[in-house]
Amino acid sequence: MWSDSKVAMLALFINNYKAWRLLVAEQSGDLTIVEDARGNIQVRGLSTPVGGTEEEALHIFFQGDTNRHVAEHALNKGSTRSHVVFTIYVESRSRVESSEKVIFSKLHLVDLAGSERVKKTGSDGVMLKEATFINKSLTFLEQVVVALGNKHRDHIPYRQSKLTHMLKDSLGGNCKTVMVANIWPEAKMLEETASTLRFATRMMKVSNEASVNIHLDPQLLIRKYERQIKDLKQELAMHDTLAGRSRVQYEEYSPDEQKELEAKVQMYLEGEVQEIEVTSLRMVYESFTCFRKLYQDLRTELLNRPIQAAPAAGGDAEAAEGAGAAATGAEPHEGEVGEDVEGKGIAVGVAPSNSRPPQEASSPGLPGDEDEEGTGAEPRSQVKTGDLEKAPDKQVVFAEWKARDGQVFEDAFEKNKQELREKRSEMKDALVVANSKKREIDEAKERLARKQADKGMDPERDEDHWSVSYRGKGS
Structure with missing residues (x-):
């Protein structure tokens, strides 16, 4: 109404x-x-x-x-x-x-x-x-x-x-x-x-x-939903009381309850407890909130850790270098240049074989060059300082190799390609012949089926009859 x-x-x-x-x-x-x-x-x-x-x-x-x-x-x-x-x-x-x-x-x-x-x-x-x-x-x-x-x-x-x-x-x-x-x-x-x-x-x-045109008044609809939610909460509380679940929490957790749940989650992550008893959906939401908070704290700690350890690492490296230098000066190798020989001064010694510096291009007019050439000594190694020759193109070198040493391989390759083309052509011809034979067989089967239908014979029975007759004649 x-x-x-x-x-x-x-x-x-x-x-x-x-x-x-x-x-x-x-x-x-x-x-x-x-x-x-x-x-x-x-x-x-x-x-x-x-x-x-x-x-x-x-x-x-x-x-x-x-x-x-x-x-x-x-x-x-x-x-x-x-x-x-x-x-x-x-x-x-x-x-x-x-x-x-x-x-x-x-x-x-x-x-x-x-x-x-x-x-x-x-x-x-x-x-x-x-x-x-x-x-x-x-x-x-x-x-x-x-x-x-x-x-x-x-x-x-x-x-x-x-x-x-x-x-x-x-x-x-x-x-x-x-x-x-x-x-x-x-x-x-x-x-x-x-x-x-x-x-x-x-x-x-x-x-x-x-x-x-039926519309719903939003204000009245909100009031209706509030009443329904209140009634459902009361009904749920009565159900939990009858089922012995009076300590179930459905409202948002207080700060003390959140800290208590966070401690349980921390114990679960460290392996002190094997499982957490879930009593309500609200507890699931709050547990995920604790997981997110712990994850963010750990991530922030990991991001800040390298920044605090960087100066210490640098100091350790410098200390290690100083210790290495001290160790090197304390234990000189025997026979090296600068060795003190019983307080008589610094001996010349023999330089190690791997300490020779790389030789540079010989400058003309250096003293001693003519003497070494006159005495028949081996000439010094010359290092070319001009522009290096440009590497040849790979395609050009490969073409030259095929024209000279690789001619045999090139001929064999071309021969194999020609044979492959011929085999493909033959295969196509064979497929055409096979398809034509297949069509002829299908047409013959259709004609045979029509003749058998005209005579009123069963095709399967007719095939069994001819197969038995054929085996009898063969035997």
């Missing part, structure tokens, strides 16, 4: 492509028609008074009707010079079902200004301008109706005028639309009557599937 209802109303008129307030005596400014997130059309800046009673609702309706803009021309003494839209919003709540469910309804009462022939009405000045805008807006409305009647149209031109934009969710949306066409049954108005009936016929082709 839907009894708790709230009714709100708005009224506007569209004149010269502009939307104006109808429930106020003083008209100022142009209203903007927008579309909200749910696709509902709203008029920005337009108030929606609430009608608490039937009397208040009728008062709002008659107030809007009084403020309508009308004028007189040759055909009508009270011609409306604008399109009027009177909208009623109804918000209903159920007393039987859940109170958070709300049904939103909207009723558009639209009075379209009539299409006018300027030659017949004799309008001029302001009325001529108004008649032009009225006819254009009705043309745009007819274009929208034609597009809605064509199921293959992807785009509907709702935004061509204020009227079609305002009636967007009442023409092709979640709605039921009823159109009342007014005609003048006289011979002189035959053209206007035919035009109106054609428009009504096009309107009949528009079909929509309407459904109830």
Whole structure:
């Protein structure tokens, strides 16, 4: 039973492509028609008074009707010079079902200004301008109706005028639309009557599937969920008490409880305990939090450890070098240069064989070179200081080798390639022959099956019969 209802109303008129307030005596400014997130059309800046009673609702309706803009021309003494839209919003709540469910309804009462022939009405000045805008807006409305009647149209031109934009969710949306066409049954108005009936016929082709707009009040829904959570917690506490699990913790842990659980996790990681008794899902969450905290602490410690150990490592290396140098000076090798010989001074000694420095290019004019050459001594090794020769290209060297020493291998390789091509060609020919033989065998089997079917014999039985006969003849 839907009894708790709230009714709100708005009224506007569209004149010269502009939307104006109808429930106020003083008209100022142009209203903007927008579309909200749910696709509902709203008029920005337009108030929606609430009608608490039937009397208040009728008062709002008659107030809007009084403020309508009308004028007189040759055909009508009270011609409306604008399109009027009177909208009623109804918000209903159920007393039987859940109170958070709300049904939103909207009723558009639209009075379209009539299409006018300027030659017949004799309008001029302001009325001529108004008649032009009225006819254009009705043309745009007819274009929208034609597009809605064509199921293959992807785009509907709702935004061509204020009227079609305002009636967007009442023409092709979640709605039921009823159109009342007014005609003048006289011979002189035959053209206007035919035009109106054609428009009504096009309107009949528009079909929509309407459904109830049910929304859930978020505030009431939150209160409902809070009550359900409270009831479930009480039921769970009663169940734990009956099952002997009175120490189960479902709420968030206090700092002392977190420290106690962290100590248990630390003991588990160090191997002091083999398992941790899990009593609730909250304990699982808190345990994972402890694991993450311990991991982050260990990671921070490992990142800071090399920075603190770096100076000590450097000092140890210097100490090791000093100790190595001291050890080297304390134990000189026998026979080396600089050895002290019983206080008689420093002996020349014999230099080790691996201590000879690399020889550089001999400079001309050094003393002693001519003597060594004159005595027949072996010449010193010369080191070439000029630019080294560039290594030859691998491809060039390989081509030269194939032309000389590798000619035999190249010929054998080419011969093997030719034989491989021939074998492939032969294999292809053999496959073609095998496929043709296979097709011949399949065709022979089909002909045999047809002949056996014509004779009324079972193919399997016939094959067994011929196989037995063949074995009998062979034996």
